[in-house]
Amino acid sequence: AQTVTQSQPEMSVQEAETVTLSCTYDTSESDYYLFWYKQPPSRQMILVIRQEAYKQQNATENRFSVNFQKAAKSFSLKISDSQLGDAAMYFCAYRSAVRAGNMLTFGGGTRLMVKP
C-alpha cells in the first residue's frame, strides 16, 4: 500500500515571500502521479499542480512549482510571491498509473498561513 506523509502540520509565510511545503511518499510502483491540492475555508479541494513520475522535469504552474525527487520519494511544493489568497490547507496526494481507477492517497495536510 502507498503512504503519503506531510511532516509540517502548519507553516507561515510573509506576503510576497516564498515558502516550501514538504511531502514524502512510499510506493513500490514505478509509474504514478503526484498532486498538490489546496483546500480553502470553503472546503472545496482545488488542484494546484500535478507531476507524472516518468517525467524528470519538475512541473510549474505560475507561482507554484514542485521539486520532484523520485529516488528520494520526495515531492515538495514551492509557492513564490505568496498572496493572502494562498492561505489554506494543502494536501499532497498519490495516484497509481498502473492500477486502473482514480483512487487518491492523501497526506495529512499542511495548514499555510500568510501574514500581511
Added chain:
Amino acid sequence: KAGVTQTPRYLIKTRGQQVTLSCSPISGHRSVSWYQQTPGQGLQFLFEYFSETQRNKGNFPGRFSGRQFSNSRSEMNVSTLELGDSALYLCASSLTSLRTAMNTEAFFGQGTRLTVV
C-alpha cells in the same frame, strides 16, 4: 460548465439512522469517487464508481455503500450511523481517457458536512 455538485451541503442525523448523500459529476465525467475527511483520520478513500460499477473500494465497514446511475450521478449511503461517522464527505469526478483507460485529474465538490448526534 457546471462543477461537481453535492447535496445536501449540511446534514444532522441521529445515531442509528441512515443517510444518503448525492453527487452529480461534471458533465461527461464517468468516474465518481467518495472520500471521508475527519480531523483525526484525515482524507480517506471510500470507493470509486465507473460506468455504474464499483471499481475500487477503501477500508470501510459494510455500513458504507454506494451506487452510480446511468447518468453517472452517484449516491452514497451510510446505515446505522455512529458518532464517528461525523465528517465532511467529498465527492470527486474524473474524465476517463478512452484511449489510455486512465483518468485525468479529480475535480472535487464542496462536500456534505454530516453531523451525527
